[in-house]
Amino acid sequence: MKPLFLAFLLFPLFLVAQNTPRPRCADQPVYQQFDFWVGEWNVFAPNGKQAGTSKVERLLDSCVLLENWYSAGGSSGKSFNAYNAAKARWQQYWVDNSGGVTEYLNGRFENGSMIMETEKMPLANQTFRIMRMTFTPISKDKVRQHGQSSTDDGQTWKTDFDLEYRRKQ
Numbered sequence: 001m002k003p004l005f006l007a008f009l010l011f012p013l014f015l016v017a018q019n020t021p022r023p024r025c026a027d028q029p030v031y032q033q034f035d036f037w038v039g040e041w042n043v044f045a046p047n048g049k050q051a052g053t054s055k056v057e058r059l060l061d062s063c064v065l066l067e068n069w070y071s072a073g074g075s076s077g078k079s080f081n082a083y084n085a086a087k088a089r090w091q092q093y094w095v096d097n098s099g100g101v102t103e104y105l106n107g108r109f110e111n112g113s114m115i116m117e118t119e120k121m122p123l124a125n126q127t128f129r130i131m132r133m134t135f136t137p138i139s140k141d142k143v144r145q146h147g148q149s150s151t152d153d154g155q156t157w158k159t160d161f162d163l164e165y166r167r168k169q
Helices: 002-019
Strands: 039-044 050-059 064-071 076-084 089-096 101-110 113-117 128-139 142-150 158-167
Touching: 089 113, 101 128
Parallel strands: none
Antiparallel strands: 039 050, 039 158, 050 064, 064 076, 076 089, 089 101, 101 113, 113 128, 128 142, 142 158
16 A cells, blocks of 8 residues: 555656646757758758758757758658757757668767767777768858768768758748
């Protein structure tokens, strides 16, 4: 009987905790750090050719940014970007139509740029790779997305892609 009695006493506290209003993401500045990426974009490679299009929108009362990516080559993907308050960092979960999944679990807003990094990802021969994406607003209508990877624990970085997002008019 004791556990049931204890549950009976604690249930009202549980209800209060569930009904206590939490601060809205839209009202907290940390959730607005990546808002420069929100919009509809034409995306270009360094050679000037269009690499694809992207639509980035706010979801869940501005707690999440959803990217809908369509490459000029026909592939597509989505990324879910959110600030994880429990870990005090930004995170991105990327999925694409070829079955690819990448988790960028170590994100931070630094010097006006959003930087997303993966954990160490195993490769062949007992080596590993870290991937990093840096999103930098160039103006209100342009954002640079620079993708890099490192196989020496971040000592050196190789450019994997370099894209310029241009806001659709």
